[in-house]
Structure formats: C-alpha cells, structure tokens
Amino acid sequence: MVAVGQYDYYAPPGKNIGSGAGAGASAIAAYDAPEGVEIRGRYDGEFDKILTRDALQFVADLQREFRNRIKFAMECRKEAKRRYNEGALPGFDPATRYIREGDWTCAPVPPAVSDRTVEITGPVERKMIINALNSGAKVFMADFEDALSPSWENLMRGHVNLRDAVDGTITYHDKARNRVYKLNDQIAKLFVRPRGWHLPESHILIDGEPATGCLVDFGLYFYHNYAAFRRTQGAGYGPFFYLPKMEHSREAKIWNCVFERAEKMAGIERGSIRATVLIETLPAVFQMNEILYELRDHSVGLNCGRWDYIFSYVKTFQAHLDRLLPDRVQVGMTQHFMKSYSDLLIWTCHRRGVHAMGGMAAQIPIRDDKEANEAALELVRKDKLREVKAGHDGTWAAHPGLIPACMEVFTNNMGNAPNQIQAKKREDAANITEEDLLQRPRGVRTMEGLRLNTRVGIQYLAAWLTGTGSVPLYNLMEDAATAEISRVQNWQWIKYGVELDGDGLGVKVTNDLFGRVVEEEMARIEREVGKEKFKKGMYKEACKIFTRQCTAKTLDDFLTLDAYNNIVRYHPKGSSKL
Numbered sequence: 328m329v330a331v332g333q334y335d336y337y338a339p340p341g342k343n344i345g346s347g348a349g350a351g352a353s354a355i356a357a358y359d360a361p362e363g364v365e366i367r368g369r370y371d372g373e374f375d376k377i378l379t380r381d382a383l384q385f386v387a388d389l390q391r392e393f394r395n396r397i398k399f400a401m402e403c404r405k406e407a408k409r410r411y412n413e414g415a416l417p418g419f420d421p422a423t424r425y426i427r428e429g430d431w432t433c434a435p436v437p438p439a440v441s442d443r444t445v446e447i448t449g450p451v452e453r454k455m456i457i458n459a460l461n462s463g464a465k466v467f468m469a470d471f472e473d474a475l476s477p478s479w480e481n482l483m484r485g486h487v488n489l490r491d492a493v494d495g496t497i498t499y500h501d502k503a504r505n506r507v508y509k510l511n512d513q514i515a516k517l518f519v520r521p522r523g524w525h526l527p528e529s530h531i532l533i534d535g536e537p538a539t540g541c542l543v544d545f546g547l548y549f550y551h552n553y554a555a556f557r558r559t560q561g562a563g564y565g566p567f568f569y570l571p572k573m574e575h576s577r578e579a580k581i582w583n584c585v586f587e588r589a590e591k592m593a594g595i596e597r598g599s600i601r602a603t604v605l606i607e608t609l610p611a612v613f614q615m616n617e618i619l620y621e622l623r624d625h626s627v628g629l630n631c632g633r634w635d636y637i638f639s640y641v642k643t644f645q646a647h648l649d650r651l652l653p654d655r656v657q658v659g660m661t662q663h664f665m666k667s668y669s670d671l672l673i674w675t676c677h678r679r680g681v682h683a684m685g686g687m688a689a690q691i692p693i694r695d696d697k698e699a700n701e702a703a704l705e706l707v708r709k710d711k712l713r714e715v716k717a718g719h720d721g722t723w724a725a726h727p728g729l730i731p732a733c734m735e736v737f738t739n740n741m742g743n744a745p746n747q748i749q750a751k752k753r754e755d756a757a758n759i760t761e762e763d764l765l766q767r768p769r770g771v772r773t774m775e776g777l778r779l780n781t782r783v784g785i786q787y788l789a790a791w792l793t794g795t796g797s798v799p800l801y802n803l804m805e806d807a808a809t810a811e812i813s814r815v816q817n818w819q820w821i822k823y824g825v826e827l828d829g830d831g832l833g834v835k836v837t838n839d840l841f842g843r844v845v846e847e848e849m850a851r852i853e854r855e856v857g858k859e860k861f862k863k864g865m866y867k868e869a870c871k872i873f874t875r876q877c878t879a880k881t882l883d884d885f886l887t888l889d890a891y892n893n894i895v896r897y898h899p900k901g902s903s904k905l
Contacts, residue, residue: 676720
C-alpha cells in the first residue's frame with residue numbers, strides 16, 4: 328500500500344501508482360498513466376481508450392517541453408496589464424516593424440479548406456457534433472473552450488465523440504424522440520478549438536502540477552486522430568484547429584513549436600497541421616502580422632472574435648476612466664474601433680494569402696413568433712452583408728437555422744469563388760492607425776443595460792456550473808465570452824460610479840444599487856425559469872460568484888478561471904462513481 332494525499336491506494340499489478348486503483352481494491356480498473364502523470368478524474372472504460380499510456384506520454388512530453396515558455400508568456404501578460412493599468416496604451420511594436428512591412432506570405436491554403444463561407448460552432452457534445460457536421464456549413468468548429476463547461480465528464484466524452492466523428496462511426500440515439508442521428512455522406516470540415524493558455528486541467532497532474540488545458544485538449548485529440556485526417560478531410564492537409572485568447576506573437580510561436588513537435592512525433596509532413604487564430608484580445612490586433620509570421624507554415628488565417636474582443640477592450644482599459652463602454656448591445660461592428668479592427672484584419676490576412684473570417688451571428692430561431700424571427704434573420708443578413716462586402720472570406724453562425732441565410736448572402740456576393748483572398752485586398756485599410764483601433768466607443772449606459780448584464784451573467788454561470796457552456800438566453804446564444812462582457816462591464820460601472828442615462832438618468836451605479844439590482848433580477852430569473860428549476864439549479868451559487876466578481880476591488884482576468892474550482896471533481900484512484 329502506498330499513501331498518496333488524503334487517500335490510501337493499492338497499485339494493481341502492472342499499473343503505475345500515478346494512475347492507481349481504489350483503496351483496497353487492486354483488481355479495480357485504472358488508467359495506465361506513465362511515470363510522473365497522475366489522473367484524478369473518474370475512471371470510465373470509454374475514457375480509458377482516450378487516456379492510454381502512449382497518449383498521456385505525448386501530452387506529458389508537450390507539457391515538459393513547453394511549460395516554462397508558457398509560464399513566461401503568462402508573466403508577460405501580467406507585465407503588459409501592469410503597464411496598461413499605469414496608463415500605457417497598446418500599440419504596434421517598433422521592434423517588429425520589419426515583419427509588418429516585409430514581403431512574405433503564409434503557406435498556401437489547402438484545397439480541403441479553401442471554401443469556409445459559413446462555419447458553425449458549438450461544444451463537443453455528441454448530438455451537437457452530428458448535427459453541426461450535417462448542417463450544411465463548410466466548417467464545424469468543435470469547441471473545448473468558450474462553449475464548453477470544462478468538467479472532466481464533458482472533456483473526456485468530447486474526446487470520445489471526436490474520435491468517433493473522425494472515423495465516421497459516430498451515432499446518437501435520442502430515446503425521447505426514438506430517433507438515431509448519424510453522419511450524412513457530405514459533412515463539414517472539422518476544426519477543433521482547445522482551451523486558452525491560461526486554463527489548467529486540474530484532473531491531470533504532470534510532475535505534481537496541473538497540466539496546461541490546451542495541451543491536454545490538443546495532445547489527446549491529435550494523438551488519436553492524426554492518422555485519419557487525409558482520409559476524412561479530403562485533399563489537402565489536416566488536422567485543423569482554432570487557437571483562442573492569444574495576446575502576443577510569442578504565444579503563437581509556442582503553438583508553432585507544439586505543431587512541429589507533434590508532426591515530428593507522428594512522422595507527417597511539416598505544415599500538415601493548420602490553424603486559424605482568433606483575434607479576440609485588444610493587444611493581439613497590434614500583433615496580427617507577427618502572429619501570422621510565427622505560424623506561417625501552419626496558418627489558414629485569422630478570425631474576428633468580436634465578443635471576446637469587446638471583453639478584452641474593457642479588461643485592457645480597466646484603469647482608464649475615460650474609456651467606459653456603453654451598453655453592450657450598442658457595441659457593434661459599426662463602432663469605429665470595431666470596424667477598424669475588422670478592416671485591418673482583412674487587409675492583413677489577404678496580404679499574407681490566408682482567410683479573414685468574420686464574427687459570430689449569435690441569434691437563434693424564434694420558433695413561436697414568426698415576425699420576431701424574421702426581424703432577427705434580417706439583422707443577421709445585414710451583418711453578413713457588411714462582412715462579405717468588407718472582404719471577409721466567411722462567417723460564423725451559432726445555430727444551424729442561420730446557415731441558409733448566411734450562405735445566401737455570401738454566395739450572392741462572392742459568386743463561385745471559394746474566398747476573397749485575391750479579389751479584395753483592402754489596400755485602403757493599410758492606413759488604419761493606432762488611434763483608429765483605440766477610438767473610444769460611443770453610446771449610453773442605462774439601467775436596463777446593468778440589469779441585462781446581471782441577468783445574463785448569473786444565468787450563464789448557473790448553467791456553466793451544472794455542465795452547460797453554451798446557453799440560449801433571450802433569443803441569443805450566450806457563451807463564456809458574452810458572460811465576460813456582462814461581468815467586466817458591471818465591474819467597470821461600479822468601480823467608477825457611472826451615472827446612468829435614460830430611465831436611470833442621474834443615478835450612479837454603486838454597490839448598494841447593484842445589490843438591489845441583483846436581488847430584483849434573481850426574482851425575475853426565478854419567475855422566468857420556474858420555482859422548481861430555480862430551486863434545483865445552481866442560481867444562488869452562480870449569483871454569489873458573479874456578484875463577488877463584479878464588486879471585487881481588483882478585476883479578475885477570467886470569470887471561468889475563478890469558477891473552475893467549483894466543477895473540479897477529484898476521485899479516489901480507480902473510482903468509477905459519478
């Protein structure tokens with residue numbers, strides 16, 4: 328018997344104590360982890376096929392090779408935040424001017440993903456994967472990040488689901504409808520978005536410390552599926568990824584090295600792995616050329632992650648009283664700083680020969696109100712028309728019901744061309760300045776904006792705590808990015824005692840006012856969801872976390888990072904109980 332932490336474990340024959348078995352039960356199945364790796368998540372026979380010794384060794388090798396570089400990159404983020412909090416503004420780096428002005432291009436876009444007109448995104452849930460791949464979209468981005476609550480069950484089942492999707496065997500039996508879902512003959516190309524650099528995976532310890540979440544997501548998915556991509560993705564390279572939350576090209580360089588390391592391990596051609604980077608932080612907009620340069624052998628473009636970008640604007644300028652945002656519903660792509668960001672991204676991508684992807688249409692079908700549904704679809708069409716005319720090569724949709732409308736707008740304006748990389752160079756955007764990208768947004772701040780932020784933030788977090796990371800609320804699909812906007816905007820308004828416009832004219836946002844708003848919005852949530860659902864849900868816990876975050880003296884970097892410990896579930900080694 329070996330004492331480990333608060334439990335006593337027996338190591339079964341042939342098993343490393345790093346994977347272990349339940350106390351006093353040497354015959355109980357356990358994950359066969361390599362030296363230095365400890366699995367603290369629940370044992371499951373299906374998960375065991377993902378958490379193989381060799382796959383875990385690959386993840387551990389990545390962690391050991393890159394963890395110090397990741398830690399350094401995170402320290403650099405802290406240093407940049409300190410500068411911004413002391414009054415500095417983000418801007419173009421003079422030291423990398425030669426990259427921005429250089430005449431270079433990325434590797435050619437692979438034929439398999441030359442057409443990305445409409446992409447759909449969603450969590451790695453089994454039914455969602457099937458429906459999204461069958462949706463008629465050109466690409467499905469399977470999400471381990473903002474649309475997923477990263478519980479052990481969700482993450483591991485997600486890897487099982489993706490393995491089955493890649494090999495074409497995935498099915499789902501909906502017992503309530505007595506219907507079996509399976510893949511069509513023609514399906515979307517599969518991209519996968521791992522978590523950001525900042526998120527840990529506390530259920531897997533490597534040399535005594537939590538693994539980096541994105542290396543777990545990438546490593547397990549790549550290890551089990553790389554051999555199948557040439558068959559399932561068609562002509563060209565693969566696998567394909569989306570990379571989130573980067574703030575600097577040094578973070579892109581780490582990813583490039585991870586890709587090269589993975590390709591070498593697999594014995595596949597350099598440049599087989601391709602990735603699109605989401606430009607969803609304010610510092611990253613000044614690093615777009617540099618990010619593409621670091622990933623030039625592995626890049627297929629950049630994406631306007633506009634909801635996270637709004638969140639990042641507030642976070643970057645949290646100490647700048649003169650840069651308070653108006654109500655979040657007013658911060659659209661027609662705001663000068665948002666339009667400048669989109670235009671510069673298009674010019675940068677097309678100059679370097681890769682895709683410039685548009686932003687998310689978050690609307691969802693309104694099934695019980697035909698008139699309201701058509702009004703919502705018209706908003707989607709106008710937004711997509713703006714994107715395609717600006718030069719975007721494709722766009723995102725949150726729901727399959729939006730795909731026909733998005734596809735129609737893009738195909739009507741692009742004809743038979745798969746993209747606009749050569750057709751719309753947007754040379755006019757070359758003159759966009761730092762001032763354009765930082766221009767203060769205009770609009771009003773209202774009591775209804777404060778109430779909506781509070782209502783959405785609490786409901787999203789309540790769902791996230793119970794395992795759901797993508798939530799339909801008030802005819803929009805909310806994920807972690809939109810919840811973050813709600814949180815940081817409330818924090819900003821409370822911290823600076825914002826005076827509200829509109830019906831709240833003359834009222835200042837204080838802790839006392841916010842407390843009353845929280846109480847009233849909790850009562851409204853209870854009415855809307857029903858007493859039974861409210862009682863069974865985690866609304867009170869979510870309210871405590873959200874309220875604490877909004878009233879904290881210091882703004883936390885991420886809401887989900889603070890809430891993560893609430894969904895970590897350690898199990899005695901070998902335990903299979905939920």
